[in-house]
Amino acid sequence: DQQVKQNSPSLSVQEGRISILNCDYTNSMFDYFLWYKKYPAEGPTFLISISSIKDKNEDGRFTVFLNKSAKHLSLHIVPSQPGDSAVYFCAASDPFSSGSARQLTFGSGTQLTVLP
Amino acid sequence: NAGVMQNPRHLVRRRGQEARLRCSPMKGHSHVYWYRQLPEEGLKFMVYLQKENIIDESGMPKERFSAEFPKEGPSILRIQQVVRGDSAAYFCASSPGTSGTYNEQFFGPGTRLTVL
Numbered sequence: 001d002q003q004v005k006q007n008s009p010s011l012s013v014q015e016g017r018i019s020i021l022n023c024d025y026t027n028s029m030f031d032y033f034l035w036y037k038k039y040p041a042e043g044p045t046f047l048i049s050i051s052s053i054k055d056k057n058e059d060g061r062f063t064v065f066l067n068k069s070a071k072h073l074s075l076h077i078v079p080s081q082p083g084d085s086a087v088y089f090c091a092a093s094d095p096f097s098s099g100s101a102r103q104l105t106f107g108s109g110t111q112l113t114v115l116p
Numbered sequence: 117n118a119g120v121m122q123n124p125r126h127l128v129r130r131r132g133q134e135a136r137l138r139c140s141p142m143k144g145h146s147h148v149y150w151y152r153q154l155p156e157e158g159l160k161f162m163v164y165l166q167k168e169n170i171i172d173e174s175g176m177p178k179e180r181f182s183a184e185f186p187k188e189g190p191s192i193l194r195i196q197q198v199v200r201g202d203s204a205a206y207f208c209a210s211s212p213g214t215s216g217t218y219n220e221q222f223f224g225p226g227t228r229l230t231v232l
Contacts, residue, residue, distance in 0.1 A: 036223075104159070
């Protein structure tokens, strides 16, 4: 049972254009959402996060939008750069899972390729 | 300030052997998480530990897998009698950890286990 889903395994975008990566979730108890970026043979690197009390968080070229009623979040990258090419994972945290464990539940990832 | 360190980066074992994966958290972090990534999938939570305590092992297979985080030294993920299905990337993450709030998890580079 996948609680966090990234339905697009890959996305190609031209340099300078907007990249939009999508993520859907089913667990309404999730209260914190994160995006991680991962290069081959490296660990995930934190990119940006959003609390469920907000619907938007912006950090430079990266903006995350949260639509709680639709249980959907998206990551916008503007403008996209070739160095952004990586796998992007959506992750969520449920405060009621295992006490204070705060484990992350990850989606399966989207491979973003930014073409020069 | 060194990041999360994992070793070895690559580990090859034959079926039936034991695999030991090590993780040193970031300085000042007392919470360690282990995740497993199977090919073409997202990261799956395995276990959450604090010093000398296993807090949540709900993601650990019931047999052959164990984890520890001793008072001194790195956290160890141990897999006994490995099988081919154990082949995966194993990631460790650490956080400072404060009960009731979310703390960002910082990931290590991972150990890629190959079982022949």
